[in-house]
Structure formats: structure tokens, C-alpha cells
Amino acid sequence: TDDFVNQVRAGQIEAAKELGIQEFVWIAILDQKTDECCVQRNGLTTSEIERGLSDGSIDKDLCDAISVPAHRGCRCTQSPISSTNEVEGPDWKSFNEWLES
Numbered sequence: 001t002d003d004f005v006n007q008v009r010a011g012q013i014e015a016a017k018e019l020g021i022q023e024f025v026w027i028a029i030l031d032q033k034t035d036e037c038c039v040q041r042n043g044l045t046t047s048e049i050e051r052g053l054s055d056g057s058i059d060k061d062l063c064d065a066i067s068v069p070a071h072r073g074c075r076c077t078q079s080p081i082s083s084t085n086e087v088e089g090p091d092w093k094s095f096n097e098w099l100e101s
Helices: 002-018 036-041 046-055 092-100
Strands: 023-027 077-081
Touching: 002 077, 023 046
Parallel strands: none
Antiparallel strands: 023 077
């Protein structure tokens, strides 16, 4: 199961990067089972996590993950974010025409 989750998450990130998206936000399921590593990262972008690991504001000893999954059994996900509504990649005009047909 962990290998499958790793492959799915890696595929999601790779697909977003192919569309020109480089930044992701960490989304944790917050309940009594949530690992402290994930609580610290919830709501942070990948660049904020990298910066926090570098400056010590995020504890590397809990885990040093920048992207999900952070550990075995991790239930977190990441969502691509962008400062623009435009992305590179597929011909969205054709897609929108198809969608409206």
C-alpha cells in the first residue's frame, strides 16, 4: 500500500509540474492519529517547508519530508498552487470547446 501511495503522489506532483506548477500546499488530516510531522507542515507551501527545515523552525528530527507522503501510513496530500490562473501544457481552448459541446 505504501508503494502505491508513493507512486500516486509522485505522479500527481509530476503531472502538475508538467503544467508549469512548481509550488504545492501541504494538506493534513488533523485528528488524534495525525503525526506531529504532518501537523507542523499543514497549510505550508513546499518553499515554506524547505525554508523551515533550513532555518530550524520545522523540526528535521520529526521528519525531513518536503512532499507527501512524509512517513509510512501518511494520510496527507498536496495541492498545486499558482500565482496565476494560466498554466502551460494541454490546449485548454480545445478542451473547453470539447467540454461545451
